[in-house]
Amino acid sequence: MLKWITIIFCCQLAGETLVRLGALPVPGPVAGMVLLFCGLAAIKSVPKELGTVSSGLLSHLSLLFVPAGTGIIVHLPLLRDDAIPVSIALVLSTLATVVVTGWMMQLLMRRGEPPTEAGDNG
């Protein structure tokens, strides 16, 4: 277990280093994700313990956004001044983006393959 935690951190560290060396327009952790992916592609399987560590972290991914989200308190006065334009712009634009992207993707995905049906809550 500790071995895989160490490897995950190494990927992130290597990713951060690569991004800075190459001035790439991606966050260090995303570069780290690509590195880990290449590693998995090289060994052609997901080791059981890595699966355990990653599903442990990812099943509570939402929690990790709470500290940054609480930062909204700092900008409440600015947001209050523009509350109506900001809320309308965020809600309309985000939901329209979801529909445009999802609809486009569903339309263009390989035909012939039966789509995996989603329930009402997905």
Place this chain on the structure above:
Amino acid sequence: MAEPTENLRDIWVYLSATPLLHLTLTLIAYQIGDFAYQKFNRNPLLNPVMIAVALLVTMLWATNTDYTDFFEGAQFVHFLLGPATVCLAVPLYRQFQKVRDNLLAIAVSLISGSLFAAVSAVLIARVLGASQDLVVAIAPKSVTAPIAMGITEQFGGLPSLTAVLVILTGIIGAALGPVVMNLFRIRDWAARGFAMGTASHGIGTARALQVDETAGAFAGIAMGLNAIATAILLPLIWVWLVG
């Protein structure tokens, strides 16, 4: 002997100075949010991030605590975002066959989604008379926070305001995205996940991972690709868009 209330205040003052208090409060607030979310069958409207943030903001406001003091403790949770992003390689690897079979669909949906997210947000905010600071900060709202902040900085905006708009976008997408996708009959898991990751980055991805592995993998790849696409495309249309 001191008054009991004074004792309590001393204890609070002592605990406030250690990371333990705000770290624990962050975890408790999230547990409450997650409890409500699970209790109602993972109804997307009861987004656990939204509930936890609302509780913590109320708590900080009521106790007159500075956000920086709160973050001293909460940073331990925040830090794990990096390793968790690296871990997205695992679902992505498991679903890679499906990703490779749909490269054209991914490229076209990504570019449309990336441009649509930025252009629609800026135009709506401008038409409704938002301040210039907000118009600049809202453009990269669908992109994962570190990249979005970099983009705003490049255009002379306020990166910390962008961070807040990014989180709000994530919560809106995670809470309402599944509802509108049902409405528009977008039923394929891969398409649903891809839309969530493009429009609402990591918070949308967190939601997608909870409901389906295919959706989670496509959300993760959409989040990563949209960061790159927006960082490249937005500067190209910036002058036309914001002037």
